[in-house]
Amino acid sequence: xxxxxxxxxxxxxxxxxxxxxxxxxxxxxxxxxxxxxxxxxxxxxxxxxxxxxxxxxxxxxxxxxxxxxxxxxxxxxxxxxxxxxxxxxxxxxxxxxxxxxxxxxxxxxxxxxxxxxxxxxxxxxxxxxxxxxxxxxxxxxxxxxxxxxxxxxxxxxxxxxxxxxxxxxxxxxxxxxxxxxxxxxxxxxxxxxxxxxxxxxxxxxxxxxxxxxxxxxxxxxxxxxxxxxxxxxxxxxxxxxxxxxxxxxxxxxxxxxxxxxxxxxxxxxxxxxxxxxxxxxxxxxxxxxxxxxxxxxxxxxxxxxxxxxxxxxxxxxxxxxxxxxxxxxxxxxxxxxxxx
Amino acid sequence: xxxxxxxxxxxxxxxxxxxxxxxxxxxxxxxxxxxxxxxxxxxxxxxxxxxxxxxxxxxxxxxxxxxxxxxxxxxxxxxxxxxxxxxxxxxxxxxxxxxxxxxxxxxxxxxxxxxxxxxxxxxxxxxxxxxxxxxxxxxxxxxxxxxxxxxxxxxxxxxxxxxxxxxxxxxxxxxxxxxxxxxxxxxxxxxxxxxxxxxxxxxxxxxxxxxxxxxxxxxxxxxxxxxxxxxxxxxxxxxxxxxxxxxxxxxxxxxxxxxxxxxxxxxxxxxxxxxxxxxxxxxxxxxxxxxxxxxxxxxxxxxxxxxxxxxxxxxxxxxxxxxxxxxxxxxxxxxxxxxxx
Numbered sequence: 001x002x003x004x005x006x007x008x009x010x011x012x013x014x015x016x017x018x019x020x021x022x023x024x025x026x027x028x029x030x031x032x033x034x035x036x037x038x039x040x041x042x043x044x045x046x047x048x049x050x051x052x053x054x055x056x057x058x059x060x061x062x063x064x065x066x067x068x069x070x071x072x073x074x075x076x077x078x079x080x081x082x083x084x085x086x087x088x089x090x091x092x093x094x095x096x097x098x099x100x101x102x103x104x105x106x107x108x109x110x111x112x113x114x115x116x117x118x119x120x121x122x123x124x125x126x127x128x129x130x131x132x133x134x135x136x137x138x139x140x141x142x143x144x145x146x147x148x149x150x151x152x153x154x155x156x157x158x159x160x161x162x163x164x165x166x167x168x169x170x171x172x173x174x175x176x177x178x179x180x181x182x183x184x185x186x187x188x189x190x191x192x193x194x195x196x197x198x199x200x201x202x203x204x205x206x207x208x209x210x211x212x213x214x215x216x217x218x219x220x221x222x223x224x225x226x227x228x229x230x231x232x233x234x235x236x237x238x239x240x241x242x243x244x245x246x247x248x249x250x251x252x253x254x255x256x257x258x259x260x261x262x263x264x265x266x267x268x269x270x271x272x273x274x275x276x277x278x279x280x281x282x283x284x285x286x287x288x289x290x291x292x293x294x295x296x297x298x299x300x301x302x303x304x305x306x307x308x309x310x311x312x313x314x315x316x317x318x319x320x321x322x323x324x325x326x327x328x329x330x331x332x333x334x335x336x337x338x339x340x
Numbered sequence: 341x342x343x344x345x346x347x348x349x350x351x352x353x354x355x356x357x358x359x360x361x362x363x364x365x366x367x368x369x370x371x372x373x374x375x376x377x378x379x380x381x382x383x384x385x386x387x388x389x390x391x392x393x394x395x396x397x398x399x400x401x402x403x404x405x406x407x408x409x410x411x412x413x414x415x416x417x418x419x420x421x422x423x424x425x426x427x428x429x430x431x432x433x434x435x436x437x438x439x440x441x442x443x444x445x446x447x448x449x450x451x452x453x454x455x456x457x458x459x460x461x462x463x464x465x466x467x468x469x470x471x472x473x474x475x476x477x478x479x480x481x482x483x484x485x486x487x488x489x490x491x492x493x494x495x496x497x498x499x500x501x502x503x504x505x506x507x508x509x510x511x512x513x514x515x516x517x518x519x520x521x522x523x524x525x526x527x528x529x530x531x532x533x534x535x536x537x538x539x540x541x542x543x544x545x546x547x548x549x550x551x552x553x554x555x556x557x558x559x560x561x562x563x564x565x566x567x568x569x570x571x572x573x574x575x576x577x578x579x580x581x582x583x584x585x586x587x588x589x590x591x592x593x594x595x596x597x598x599x600x601x602x603x604x605x606x607x608x609x610x611x612x613x614x615x616x617x618x619x620x621x622x623x624x625x626x627x628x629x630x631x632x633x634x635x636x637x638x639x640x641x642x643x644x645x646x647x648x649x650x651x652x653x654x655x656x657x658x659x660x661x662x663x664x665x666x667x668x669x670x671x672x673x674x675x676x677x678x679x680x681x
Contacts, residue, residue: 086406118443125441134409135442139433145399146434149406156362156388156412163406176429179399186394329443 030077031296034234036308037073038293041065041096043312047320048092048109049270057324058109060122065093067264070292071196072097074237075164075257078245084132084150085164086143089124090196090263091136094166099131102315106323114326141171144180144193151189151254162248163191170201172215181222181256190248192241193219193256196231198263203278219256231261232292262287341520343513344376346488347453350495351378351415353524355385358413361499362389365400365417365453374417375455375514397426401450405435408449413499421454421508422465435504436479449502451495456510456598458548459642464634471546471597472604474506475575481529482576483507486550488520490573493527500526508575510548510598530577534586538568541592541656544583544609546572549596556596556652559666567656575605580612584620587613591622592659596652601629626655 045064052058065072072093076085079098087094095105101116108115109123117127124138134150137143147165154161171177172195184191195215199206219226225247229236237259244255264284266273274281297305341349355361362385367374369382369390382390393400397418404414418424424431431452439447457466474482481503485491491509498505535550536557545553550571557567568586572579587593593613595606606627613620628647635645653666 084410117441118445120443121441127442127446129446134406135438135446137434139429142402142429142434143406145402145430146406146409148399149403149408150410151406152403153407153410153412156407157410176396176398176402179394179396180402182394183396183399183403 038069052270063090070234078241086147087136100128112326141174151191169197184254188253216258346492350492360413401427401430463637484547532579532582536569538566542586593625
């Protein structure tokens with residue numbers, strides 16, 4: 001097991017039930033909301049996996065979020081529409097969870113003008129300012145300071161808003177991540193750093209990249225609270241996010257949340273890759289067994305879940321139809337927009 | 341008004357007019373106030389709009405870009421260009437591309453002030469100009485003003501137009517003075533200025549090298565050579581047309597740039613003219629630039645490294661195919677500048 005210490009610690013701490021959500025009064029409604037969010041996201045990505053290579057209509061590197069749904073959905077459920085998120089290359093989850101327009105995302109993946117980035121961005125560069133999705137970047141940790149900057153602007157303008165900075169576990173190896181924590185803590189900015197620890201950077205395991213120092217504990221060195229939670233427990237992620245959001249709105253400064261999660265599919269592309277040699281099939285299957293969606297769905301009548309599935313599949317059909325019939329950008333726009 | 345004062349004035353004028361504008365950077369409100377270029381701003385606008393930052397160039401630029409996406413108009417000040425190289429990810433991968441990655445739906449607006457050091461032993465990591473590096477990147481505007489008037493006007497243009505702007509300021513220009521209008525006026529990007537009119541040879545320069553070239557033009561005049569001096573002002577967009585018109589008239593071109601030759605702005609100008617109309621050259625153009633190596637520290641080495649006014653003058657004789665040169669004594673530079681900065 002390449003990531004023994006992180007992995008084992010995490011698995012041992014895994015809760016057995018989603019029944020407990022301490023401090024959250026609207027348990028059932030909230031759970032339904034979280035289930036909807038995760039299931040919709042999962043189905044969108046499953047469909048993308050299915051069609052990705054078939055007709056070659058999506059020509060952009062696609063980093064799927066399958067398995068990590070509880071992170072973006074749990075965190076975004078704690079936010080208001082006016083709050084912002086600055087995603088990174090694995091951007092679909094944050095875009096959708098924050099309320100990004102699905103039609104515009106599908107069109108973007110197909111390089112269409114109706115895409116959320118006009119066909120100029122693709123999967124790694126999604127934007128929906130109306131939903132507070134501030135534009136994603138493919139450079140590790142590079143949007144983390146953007147979220148800090150959004151928080152700086154909120155503070156300067158006296159706006160009651162919060163910014164979220166998602167980052168993978170490899171992103172915290174970048175200098176700019178630490179520069180951002182230092183900046184945000186020093187200025188007491190309303191920003192939440194969310195580390196999605198999925199244990200791999202492309203195919204390089206955490207144990208080959210970092211000393212055995214828990215990521216969430218590093219927050220303390222920057223004078224901010226650090227939490228770790230189980231990425232298969234969406235309620236737990238939500239509860240930690242609520243705490244961090246309250247802290248930010250109380251003007252007490254930033255927090256770091258490390259969510260232990262797992263990417264089911266390959267780093268980039270639609271396939272499962274347990275035969276690639278960097279992780280075992282057993283490891284993948286263990287995580288899949290603890291699927292955040294399946295566990296939560298089990299608390300609802302099967303019929304209700306099926307209705308949800310049908311609703312989402314129909315929506316996905318429609319969004320794909322929208323994207324397929326949408327026009328490509330005119331080639332002339334290259335010449336028109338190249339000058340600054 | 342001195343160059344440093346005109347920069348200060350431009351920032352103050354814009355901060356009075358536009359609440360979105362703020363100024364920050366390492367040492368911005370500290371004693372010295374970035375060689376006087378941020379003097380008194382904190383007193384007038386308060387520490388919410390004029391503040392120090394951590395020594396995190398990439399992080400700071402990223403933060404300012406994030407703030408710009410929320411409608412702010414930040415100015416980032418760096419006491420040396422060299423330090424800013426740490427921020428190239430945010431500049432090249434983000435600021436310059438944002439507008440294009442999102443089809444113009446969002447744009448990052450920031451003015452980045454970078455100061456070039458030279459002389460008094462600044463050494464290889466305190467003296468780079470990096471004109472060409474920044475000018476290479478699509479999506480950026482790059483200014484290298486040579487006069488207080490242009491420095492102020494270009495700062496105002498940068499803040500009013502938005503988008504990412506890199507302004508390269510030469511420390512040797514900071515004490516040069518001229519009359520500068522009060523209030524708001526703009527100097528456009530992409531428009532070179534004919535600093536001195538002449539008919540025999542075209543001299544093209546930017547930033548501090550405009551001052552050096554001016555001295556050379558005066559000395560050439562004493563020897564009966566009439567040189568036209570073009571001050572580029574803006575390196576991206578680059579105004580090749582003004583240079584073209586001048587070379588069309590003179591047929592001879594000397595380019596003076598405080599930078600290295602390979603992949604330089606001067607090389608780009610020669611290439612553009614050759615593509616446009618190779619017939620305009622009556623002689624092969626010459627470039628007066630740095631030797632292809634980092635700047636040394638020791639005073640005599642430093643003196644040998646930087647091209648002199650005599651080198652510029654002699655290059656003009658050479659392209660004209662005339663014997664003769666500019667006299668050594670007359671070209672001796674009177675350096676008022678003294679360290680440590």
